Amino acid sequence: MATEGKIQNIQNLTHNRTKTIIVTGGAGFLGSHLCGRLLGLGHTVICIDSLITGRMQNIANLESNHRFSFIQHDVINPFSTSRSIDEIYNLACPASPPKYQLDPVHTLKTCIEGSINMLEFAQEKNAMVLQASTSEVYGDPNISPQPESYHGNVNIVGPRSCYDEGKRVAETLFHEYHAEYGVATKIARIFNTYGPNMDPEDGRVVSNFIMQALQGEDLTIYGEGEQTRSFCYESDLIDGLIALMEGPKDLTQPVNLGNPCEFTMNELAEIVLELTGSKSKVVYDPLPTDDPKKRRPDISTALQCLGWEPKIPLLEGLQPTIAYFRQELEKSQQHAVKAS
Numbered sequence: 299m300a301t302e303g304k305i306q307n308i309q310n311l312t313h314n315r316t317k318t319i320i321v322t323g324g325a326g327f328l329g330s331h332l333c334g335r336l337l338g339l340g341h342t343v344i345c346i347d348s349l350i351t352g353r354m355q356n357i358a359n360l361e362s363n364h365r366f367s368f369i370q371h372d373v374i375n376p377f378s379t380s381r382s383i384d385e386i387y388n389l390a391c392p393a394s395p396p397k398y399q400l401d402p403v404h405t406l407k408t409c410i411e412g413s414i415n416m417l418e419f420a421q422e423k424n425a426m427v428l429q430a431s432t433s434e435v436y437g438d439p440n441i442s443p444q445p446e447s448y449h450g451n452v453n454i455v456g457p458r459s460c461y462d463e464g465k466r467v468a469e470t471l472f473h474e475y476h477a478e479y480g481v482a483t484k485i486a487r488i489f490n491t492y493g494p495n496m497d498p499e500d501g502r503v504v505s506n507f508i509m510q511a512l513q514g515e516d517l518t519i520y521g522e523g524e525q526t527r528s529f530c531y532e533s534d535l536i537d538g539l540i541a542l543m544e545g546p547k548d549l550t551q552p553v554n555l556g557n558p559c560e561f562t563m564n565e566l567a568e569i570v571l572e573l574t575g576s577k578s579k580v581v582y583d584p585l586p587t588d589d590p591k592k593r594r595p596d597i598s599t600a601l602q603c604l605g606w607e608p609k610i611p612l613l614e615g616l617q618p619t620i621a622y623f624r625q626e627l628e629k630s631q632q633h634a635v636k637a638s
Contacts, residue, residue, distance in 0.1 A: 318342040318382060320425075322373050322416065323389035325352030327495045328430070328488075330360075331532050332387060332539060337363050339540075344379075348372040350404075351392045356495045373412035374404070377419055385543060386427040388416045391465075393432065395458060395586075396501035402460035409464025410471070417475040417483075426482040428543050429472045431552060433489040434462045438590045442526075445596040446487065446552045456588040469552060476550050484542050484549070489556025489595045493532030493615060494622035498630070504529065504616075507567055508623045511576035521585030523564035528594045530557035531615030534608035541604040549603055556595035557608040566612075573616055 319336055323329040324345030329352065336343050342365040345357060349370055360366045371377055373390045391408045392398040398405040413429065420427035436444045437452030452462045475481040492504040500506075510517045538555035561569075567580050600606045 316340045316342070317384035318344070320344045320346060320383055320386045321389060322346045322387070322412070323352060323391065323430070325349060325354060325357050325368070326389060327356070327393075327493075327497065327500075328491060328532060328535065329387075329389045330356035330495050331493070331536050332389070333357060333360055333366065335536050335540065337366055341365065343367075344369060344381075344383075346371050346373070346377065346390070348390070351394075351397050351497070353497065372408075373415055374407040376415045383419075383423040383425045386416055386420050386425055387430070387539065387543070388413065388427060389430040391430070391461070393461075394497075394501045395461070398461045399457055405460040406464045409461070409468045413468040413471045417471060417481055420483075421475070421479055421481050426484065426543065426547075427472075428484040428486060428539065429468055430539075431469050431485050431487045432461070432465045433487055433554070433556065433593060433595065434458065434590075435466050435469065435487060435552075436590075436593075437462060438588060439592055442592040443558060443594040443596040444554070446554055446599055453588050457586070458588050473550070482547065484545075485552040486539055486542050487552050487554045487556075487595075488535065489530060489554065490527045490593065491530045491532055491535045491556070493619050495532070496619070496622075498623060498626050503527065503563065503566065504619065505623070507570040508574065508616075508620055509627070511570050511574040511578050512620075512624055512627055514576065514578055516579050516581040517567045517571070519563050519567060519580055519582050520589060521563075521582070523567070523580075523582065524562050525585075525589065525591045526560045526562050526593060527566070528557050528560050529566075529612050529615070530555070530608050531610040534610050538600060538604070538606045538608075541606045542600075545604045551599075553599050553603070554595040554597050555600060555606070556597065557612075558595055558597055559612065560592075560594045561612065569613065569616065570620075573613070573620055 325347035345368045436450040472483045476483040
């Protein structure tokens with residue numbers, strides 16, 4: 299069966315079995331898209347977010363839906379509800395280095411204490427829980443592409459460690475709660491993802507390049523620009539998360555979700571400049587500590603076990619992303635004029 303057909307069958311099955319689903323980090327970039335997709339499939343969605351980095355504007359279009367509710371809550375504290383819960387997507391945690399480095403201890407607590415709280419809650423509710431892990435567990439990899447069997451090359455005391463190690467511990471917790479207590483768990487290792495609803499101040503390369511280009515500022519490349527990333531459009535990633543949640547119950551090991559098409563930062567800068575029509579220049583700054591030189595997923599497991607692979611190429615996905623950032627910039631400028 300074709301890949302697209304497998305995903306469609308999963309989505310049809312999901313649509314026919316309405317559930318009550320919690321999405322932690324649901325007001326964030328990916329979480330808000332996931333909430334919207336799940337509502338579109340007919341489910342009841344409870345969005346939980348501390349709003350430390352999540353934004354209410356990301357879910358403003360969902361609030362009128364009677365099957366949607368929002369709860370402001372930090373997952374480092376236990377959560378409870380009398381409602382029956384079928385599934386939990388644990389997406390709570392800043393994913394941008396500038397954001398998660400602002401309070402590294404809180405980032406660690408979100409990954410570790412937050413995971414424990416959601417696992418305990420899932421055990422209480424007999425719900426399946428999916429952990430949004432990250433390609434950062436591979437650190438600065440010595441092999442490329444990175445398969446799930448690769449144990450990584452992570453600096454445990456570097457500036458990125460609070461996130462990298464926090465997510466690694468979270469994966470261990472999910473593994474042990476399944477092995478010891480029978481909690482139904484899934485682990486998604488998410489590679490670089492982009493699209494509308496990203497915070498203009500996110501600090502990651504796609505948002506940085508687009509915002510700099512739209513404002514006529516120099517595009518900042520770190521190092522020589524030959525380091526690579528693999529960019530997955532948000533709708534493809536959401537397809538993957540849902541396919542994993544609905545996939546084989548015994549698929550409890552980590553699964554890479556990302557786009558294996560690899561681009562250097564120099565190539566990405568050229569593409570953004572062309573698509574925005576910007577006359578901005580490219581400047582080079584020193585490479586940050588522990589910045590990965592290669593980032594490309596081996597998605598064999600997702601393809602074989604879930605029938606999932608990304609469909610949207612970078613050039614196609616960047617167009618609505620640029621349109622979104624252009625709109626955000628116009629809103630910001632309008633607010634500045636009104637305030638002056």
